Amino acid sequence: MSTIKEVAAVANVSVATVSRVLNNKGYVNEETRKKVLLAIEKLNYVPNEVARSLFKKQSKTIALIVPDIKNPFFPEVARAIEDVMSSQEYTLILCNSDGNVEKEIMYLDVMKQKYVDGIIIVTSTLTPKHIESRDIPIVALDRPISSDLPSVSVNNYEGAKQAVQYLKTIGCKKIAHIRGPHAISNADERYKGYLEEVGHEPWFHPDLVVDGNYHVEQTTEAATRLLLINPDIDGIFAGNDYMAVGVLKAARKLGIRVPDDLSLIGFDGIQLSQLTSPEITTMAQPIYELGSTAAELLLKLIEGKTVERFDYQFEVSLMKGQSTRALGVIPFGK
Amino acid sequence: MSTIKEVAAVANVSVATVSRVLNNKGYVNEETRKKVLLAIEKLNYVPNEVARSLFKKQSKTIALIVPDIKNPFFPEVARAIEDVMSSQEYTLILCNSDGNVEKEIMYLDVMKQKYVDGIIIVTSTLTPKHIESRDIPIVALDRPISSDLPSVSVNNYEGAKQAVQYLKTIGCKKIAHIRGPHAISNADERYKGYLEEVGHEPWFHPDLVVDGNYHVEQTTEAATRLLLINPDIDGIFAGNDYMAVGVLKAARKLGIRVPDDLSLIGFDGIQLSQLTSPEITTMAQPIYELGSTAAELLLKLIEGKTVERFDYQFEVSLMKGQSTRALGVIPFGK
């Protein structure tokens, strides 16, 4: 790999001149520019980004910290983020925290050491203190950290209400909820939305809410128990699509037909929801847009531009699959 | 962020001494070391990795180039790679190439510019020439580039044969194959394995092989047509689990019962194969091990260690799900 010095030597100019043509900055004679370009071509020269970073104190690199890239929600946002980043010549570092504070902090510090220009993080455990003390642009994704920190998420509460309303609309008379982890804000919001819609129904009972913990296996077990104890449940709102899959498995095992006997609605709109049979009706987040918005917001923060908004909250939309009864269709045998 | 200079000033020593204690290199008096450590503590100092990189010509960073992180196979390897990398204090850059040569080359060059220490790549289009001219440690994952370039993959041919043999074992009399893209080596190998097993059967016909192109929708359509034209097909070997999902959707649409009427086997063993109902029987790759092996191999290459092996080829193993008939069970109505 050749250096700017070598280019300068070949072109018979100073390194400053080479730097000028490289960055299109400052005056440089057209003749000279050509000479330099020729030398660059000849030596197959590309500037050393590390040296540039050292001087400029920025690396054209950002980090994405997620709990686990294997969770199918995250590859979708990661792809969106990488798309906008690479279009701006930025590079994306991927980190898996397992939702573990120590790992999150470790990554934060390592990234800072590497002069990473900014960070997008999905966390339920980090506090504003952790962030502010590190003074590096950060945007929270999926789960806001605090109201005065940049974040991109969806209206989980409203979305959950709409999900349950839809189940009511199609005629469900007893609706259960498989909820996500108590420590995660979006799971709480969705739970609250559910409660708001059904808490005052005569049939409502707290036992209709069970923990799925965002896991398929745990959900399958929990849903199996739930459906065994309450055979009259005819609607389930799963806290996310991943858990909805678990419900589907439980139903199949028990011989309960979806949607004939049981209507199921999920949340997220990840690709997986469209891969099951039946396809899962879900409250879809604009996942790609979440990622790209977070990326663009971070970019603005990095470039010191004033941002008009700090917290973006998108709405979710009903995506009808085959896991819910069609409107007005009376199920067999009822 | 404080610098080594400031630490030196506070500790009242030279920067060289600070560097020595930082790196545990060269002689340094126990007293002096303590002074320095104290200063470091006091200033909350962490060394600047970029400056280090510039000097050492290495960045403790590697890149992973995959076609698309949204393809559920890749998050699983990415996680494995990141696990071993982060345990060695390396950082992982993620790139999506969409299987596009131009993008692959672009990323290769950008990574080189960033002093990335090595690259793990999943590609069907890059040639040895592209790699060698860039002289940077590279290991090919999932798809070997050439026999003399480091690679980690599985025995696709053998795996495919075993898949088809299993379908025969459980009594399938007419077995079709949904194959992956023609340009991808592993899809070809799996196709060859299938052919080897059934090419000479009296019932075999080239039309039993259709293109799924590693896409769910395309597979659903192709499988629908296939099953409509050949209602006597009782076994399908899908080129990967992703496409097997498509077959499942087609079967459901047509009212064909899996596994009662049709036995289905996939390839890969991604998590998705266990999320469908029925769960898909598949030839499972040791995905995590593939990733971690690639990572370890790359690390050795980076550190200039001699490697005993350049091409790792793992075996796949049958993972029984519910998409294939149980051995010896005669299906209803036959």
Place this chain on the structure above:
DNA sequence: TTGAAAGCGCTAACAA
């Protein structure tokens, strides 16, 4: 055992 100083490859004052 320690420090001075050169240098990694680049950018940007400043001077010419």
Place this chain on the structure above:
DNA sequence: TTGTTAGCGCTTTCAA
């Protein structure tokens, strides 16, 4: 319009 030079923060020779 161009060149000289200091400096980004670090490591490592070399000399003391």
